[in-house]
Amino acid sequence: MELENKIIDESKQGEALLVKKPEVSNGKKLFLESYGCQMNFADSEIVASILIDKGYTTTKDFEEADLIFVNTCAIRDAAEARVRNRLNDFKRVKLKNPKALVGVLGCMAERLKTQFLEEEKLVDIVVGPDAYRDLPNLIEEAEDGRKAINVILSKEETYADLTPVRLTSNGVSAFISITRGCDNMCSFCVVPFTRGRERSRDPESIVKEAKEAFAAGYREVTLLGQNVDSYLWAGGGLKKETLTEEQKGNAANFAQLLEKVALVDPDLRVRFSTSHPKDMTDDVLYMMAKHENICNNIHLPVQSGSSKVLEMMNRGYTREWYKERIAAIRKIIPDCGISTDIISGFCAETEEEHKETLSLMEEVHYDFAFMFMYSERPKTLAERKYADDVPEEVKRKRLSEIVDLQRLHSGIRTKQGLNKIYRVLIEGVSKKSEDMLMGRNSQNSVVVFPRGDHKKGEYVNVLVDQCTSSTLIGKVV
Numbered sequence: 349m350e351l352e353n354k355i356i357d358e359s360k361q362g363e364a365l366l367v368k369k370p371e372v373s374n375g376k377k378l379f380l381e382s383y384g385c386q387m388n389f390a391d392s393e394i395v396a397s398i399l400i401d402k403g404y405t406t407t408k409d410f411e412e413a414d415l416i417f418v419n420t421c422a423i424r425d426a427a428e429a430r431v432r433n434r435l436n437d438f439k440r441v442k443l444k445n446p447k448a449l450v451g452v453l454g455c456m457a458e459r460l461k462t463q464f465l466e467e468e469k470l471v472d473i474v475v476g477p478d479a480y481r482d483l484p485n486l487i488e489e490a491e492d493g494r495k496a497i498n499v500i501l502s503k504e505e506t507y508a509d510l511t512p513v514r515l516t517s518n519g520v521s522a523f524i525s526i527t528r529g530c531d532n533m534c535s536f537c538v539v540p541f542t543r544g545r546e547r548s549r550d551p552e553s554i555v556k557e558a559k560e561a562f563a564a565g566y567r568e569v570t571l572l573g574q575n576v577d578s579y580l581w582a583g584g585g586l587k588k589e590t591l592t593e594e595q596k597g598n599a600a601n602f603a604q605l606l607e608k609v610a611l612v613d614p615d616l617r618v619r620f621s622t623s624h625p626k627d628m629t630d631d632v633l634y635m636m637a638k639h640e641n642i643c644n645n646i647h648l649p650v651q652s653g654s655s656k657v658l659e660m661m662n663r664g665y666t667r668e669w670y671k672e673r674i675a676a677i678r679k680i681i682p683d684c685g686i687s688t689d690i691i692s693g694f695c696a697e698t699e700e701e702h703k704e705t706l707s708l709m710e711e712v713h714y715d716f717a718f719m720f721m722y723s724e725r726p727k728t729l730a731e732r733k734y735a736d737d738v739p740e741e742v743k744r745k746r747l748s749e750i751v752d753l754q755r756l757h758s759g760i761r762t763k764q765g766l767n768k769i770y771r772v773l774i775e776g777v778s779k780k781s782e783d784m785l786m787g788r789n790s791q792n793s794v795v796v797f798p799r800g801d802h803k804k805g806e807y808v809n810v811l812v813d814q815c816t817s818s819t820l821i822g823k824v825v
């Protein structure tokens with residue numbers, strides 16, 4: 349059984365960027381591989397854009413690369429272990445081509461800083477998520493034989509002016525970062541340490557990027573942030589924490605940003621991730637209900653169903669508050685898909701408290717969930733304040749109960765799609781058969797149907813007449 353689900357589609361973890369050639373080549377090949385959340389994948393597209401501008405051609409084969417970059421995740425111990433293993437594979441390249449450079453980017457680079465250079469001798473370059481503009485200088489330094497590092501976090505950097513090179517994409521869905529960093533300090537979480545303070549990106553640059561994506565044939569954008577509901581733009585240079593009430597009132601909030609992006613074109617679908625239960629407002633829900641092209645799907649991580657555990661997690665809401673938010677979604681957007689993240693075996697979690705998580709799941713009936721065993725992270729509040737005292741086998745047993753229940757609920761949800769007609773945006777050919785196409789409905793469920801004359805990027809209406817545990821199958825009507 350797959351106990352540790354990943355933050356995003358497991359099949360994407362470790363995915364290398366596709367081959368892309370620069371206008372003027374410097375004769376060097378870049379291999380760039382990404383782990384972690386969608387924000388990390390979006391950052392890799394910024395990194396690719398900076399390096400292709402400098403003349404690098406990207407390659408899918410690390411054995412022929414002159415420059416190997418891994419964009420890393422530090423969210424759980426397992427994510428870091430995976431990167432360490434991968435670095436071993438890259439040793440082969442150094443043996444064959446001693447001039448090849450290996451760089452570690454992203455959250456694990458930020459967490460470990462110079463320690464990385466001491467522990468992993470083959471690593472030449474260490475770069476944190478706010479320092480990618482410095483990459484060309486750092487590469488030059490490393491080419492001169494010096495170890496290069498920049499892990500300075502910024503309060504301003506949003507890479508707003510850089511156009512990402514969409515290399516891992518299916519050509520239909522694009523990801524757009526709207527905030528960076530996180531100010532929440534959930535006690536289990538390493539992100540505030542690896543990504544720094546929260547900052548919002550200029551809405552004009554977001555709308556411009558959405559328009560460019562639409563013009564290039566994309567039909568769906570996903571707005572990304574660790575807590576999209578706290579998006580707030582009051583003008584360049586103005587910090588959220590120092591705004592007056594009047595400035596706050598005049599600033600653009602997330603609901604307003606959603607509308608601006610939805611108005612780019614009725615045929616551009618808008619999704620977003622992640623919503624935070626303590627900050628998700630009814631304004632956002634009404635905006636979703638108002639615009640057909642804002643998809644009816646919310647990812648609302650609960651983490652635990654116990655108010656006591658939530659308090660220790662420093663999540664800023666109780667079980668009752670969370671249930672009220674779910675009720676608001678069901679009232680304002682009756683057919684909304686709802687997904688979540690759950691952690692099993694957080695510090696001092698009792699059997700009773702674990703049962704509260706199961707009972708909350710019963711009350712909500714999530715369409716989908718990412719489920720994890722608690723993994724203690726250095727420097728976090730939980731590491732400093734609480735003992736990681738739930739034994740591994742108990743964490744595992746609780747997780748498997750959560751996974752089993754979720755599997756049941758996902759199955760029930762999928763069956764409810766039978767005999768319904770959904771508008772589906774076609775993303776490409778189905779994994780199982782060349783004769784079938786796949787896409788998603790507004791609620792984010794996968795829908796598969798016979799190919800006919802249809803192409804990716806088109807919208808079709810599909811009548812569902814069969815299903816597996818997680819996929820809807822039907823015919824275009």
Ligand code: SAH
Pocket residue numbers: 355423424536537538573574575622623624649651689690691720721722723724725
């Ligand atoms: N910003 C998002 C979550 C980002 S991390 C939010 O607040 O909801 C994605 C998920 O990883 C989290 O929702 C949580 O379920 C999980 N996670 C984070 N830190 C973890 C840890 N130390 N151990 C296990 N799971 C963790």
Ligand code: SF4
Pocket residue numbers: 530531532533534537538539540574575624
């Ligand atoms: Fe981590 Fe909490 Fe911020 Fe999410 S909101 S990134 S869980 S600190």
Ligand code: F3S
Pocket residue numbers: 355383384385386387388420421422423454455538539542543
């Ligand atoms: Fe991982 Fe960093 Fe994302 S720790 S989950 S890659 S923000």
